[in-house]
Amino acid sequence: MQEYIHSVSLDASRCTGCTTCMKFCPTEAIRVHDGCAQIDGSRCIDCGECVRHCTNNAKKAVCSEFSQIAAYKWKIALPAPSLFAQFSGLDDVDYVLQGLLDIGFDDVFEVARAAELVSAYTRRYLKTEGIKKPVISSACPVVERLVLLRFPSLRDNILPIKPPVEVAAEAARAKALREHPELSSEDVGVCFISPCAAKASYIKNQCGSYKSNVDVVLSINEVYFQLLNVMKHIDAPAVSTQAGMIGLGWASIGGETSALLSDNNISVDGIHNVNEVLEKIENGSIPPVDFVELNACPGGCVGGVLTIENPYVAKNRLKTLRRYMPVSLNAVPASESYIPDEVLAEPAEYTNNNRLGKSFGESMRLMVKIQQIRESLPGIDCGSCGAPTCRAFAEDVVRGKADINDCIIAYKDLIRQYITDKNRGERTDDRGESGST
Amino acid sequence: MNEPLTFQYAVDGDNFTSAGQASVQVKKVLRRLGLDPETIRRVSIAMYEGEINMVIHAGGGEAEVRIYEDSIEIVLRDSGPGIADIDQAMQEGFSTAPDNIRSLGFGAGMGLPNMKRYTDSMQIESTVGVGTTITMRVDL
Structure with missing residues (x-):
């Protein structure tokens, strides 16, 4: 297997060798030698716990820089649902969408749209006979890597549907090529605006059994201040959201399960809690449930290390934003019962490096x-x-x-x-x- | 290597919420030995069910895991009330767990049957009023 490229890295000049990060690392990937922390890449799952707990800002989550999108003729922003929860006083997501256009993107494709499709397909998948239950959500890349490294017997429980960001990236690229036949695929830069570093690693390493359609991963905090500046001057946004409550709900823990419209599911946030629940699933010691939503970050994606706002404040803002939204704007025809091949994807192969x-x-x-x-x-x-x-x-x-x-x-x-x-x-x-x- | 690699764990009978921890520890060891995921899962389920049984019925006990080159042996020993009728205890759905335990979702009468199902052999030695020793083996 190729060496895994990580997004979590260490600034050795800032590290004091204090061992705080080592104590919080869920996979025991960190050692402190000669007064400086070292990360074992084969064990790191990019969960960001060390970034979250480092008191010296020596641990960093590395993403791309905004200037990198300049390399593409047609730039598409893929805002994560959690982006909308970062802004104080915001009551309409359209301002953020317009803001993304104003800072230099040619088009915006909300990941929330794809999330609504993934929810619809997940509901279908759960009705399939003979699948392994509980089905484990495929949305959080940290969880997928944790399962493959530590709970390989649960690999087949992972939902074989691509995470929303990938479904969105594919659809966004196809839309661009359809509407602008003069463009070639290389001209199109699909840029995910991410709350977490693990997504960047996931894309760099081509996890899963397919090539990612995302070209650039920018952190929310990279675009946040630029967005604030332009959003102040927007009187009436010319674009409007194409997602509903379900899509936006994916930003925090519980959103994905509530979209399944059934009761027999659990939602778990925080990497240590996730680990504990996976142990229990492997032991068969939790009551039978159909689906488990596992988010490595506290509070879900709003708790990602690349966000600006406190996750609990952000979660509350989602309530305001969702209040007058339709349930979902991206339905799949009720007459169909299959899941299209292009959204299906097996999780990566298990390699025994333990x-x-x-x-x-x-x-x-x-x-x-x-x-x-x-x-x-x-x-x-x-x-x-x-x-x-x-x-x-x-x-x-x-x-x-x-x-x-x-x-x-x-x-x-x-x-x-x-x-x-x-x-x-x-x-x-x-x-x-x-x-x- | 003739001497097995042996791990011993005390199963605390007073602390129901910590039951299942020995199983987690064993799983970590087996992963490091590079055993296949299915074997690890079988051992950890058998061990977990045994641990829970010791906590519910016997006020705890001790667990010993011996890893040989070709098999894993799990010995669970307690000084609890003993099992009066082993055949009956082996029936799926039979349980003597008290109501407060059942309310937590345990006591479904699947503990011993699962231990048998996930291992290659299982022996129960039990004397009423003295205690129970269960020996399970998973072949590698």
Whole structure:
């Protein structure tokens, strides 16, 4: 497998080596060595927890810059539903759509439109006989990567429908080429305005079984201030939204499940909660449900690390925005019952990179050593050694990535023993001298 | 390697909400050994059901997982009330769980049948008033 390109990165000059990010990392991907954090790319799922918790702003989520869209003749903005929740006092999403045109885009295609289609197809899919339940939402790229890396037995539970951003990107490109026959596909730049870094990684790595139609990923905070400036001057927007309550609802947790119009679903937000629920699904220890909506960020997409507004404030704004919207503007004909091929997509293949050694036998031998070291450690998971837990540290020692003396508790005992021995030695010397006189 | 890789876990009988944690720990180990997802799932379900049983019926106990080159053995030992009629206990839907446990969604009488279903062999040794030991094996 090709190396996974990440969007979460570290600015080493700002890192103080404090271990906060390491403690919050849900996949134990971070180690702190020589006073600086390091991210293990094979374990990182781009959830952004480290970005969220770093007190020194050393962790960053990297997206493209606005100037990059200049490379395309026809620029299409794909605003995530969460973008609309960022603006104080906004009562009509049309102002944001017009604002996107005013800052330089040639067209706007709301991801919320595609979300409404995905909701409709999901309702169809859930009626299919013989599918694995609970069906796990495919919308959050962090969740998909987490499932593939840690819960591969649940891979087939992932909804085999593309996430709304991809459905939107495809439709937006097709629309541009249809309306402007003079354009070639390379002339069209599809630009997703994203609340989260993981989407950028997802697109760069061509996750899933298809090539992404998104060309550029801009963060919400990259366009926010530009939008604010132009939106002040809009009297009457010339464009109007083509999505309804359902599409906009996807911006926060619960939106995707409420669009299923049925009761037997659960919605979970926050990566640690998601992890816990996936454990339970794998164990068969949650009551049978049809669908689980899992969002890595607290509050859902409005809680993404590239947003401006507090997720709970943003969630409240969605209520105001949704109030007078129609339920949905993107219906699929009730007479049809199939799901079109172009929206179907299998999740990426599972590659077993969890294994310690090259073979089962070698892994067993390494595990025995890890256990031995683990038992000699204090077991308080203090993190001072630069690993998140004593178990992780034991593994690092066995793999030659850490020195056993990095454990300061064990080292302290060693020093104490040395001092005790030394003192005892001196006392013996004293007695020896007094005896001779 | 003749000596199995062994892990021991205490299953806390007083804390119902933490039941199932040993299963999570075992799963982590099995992932690191690179076992296939289906095997990991089977072991973790069998282990989880066993843990829940020990908490509901026996006030906790101990779990031991032994990993051999060709199989995984799970031994669950408790000093609970014991099982009076093992054949009856093995029937799907039979349960002696109290109402407060049932209200949480447990006690459906699927614990032991699931443990049998997801493993390659299962032995139950139980003496009323003394305790129960269940040994399960999953072949690799």
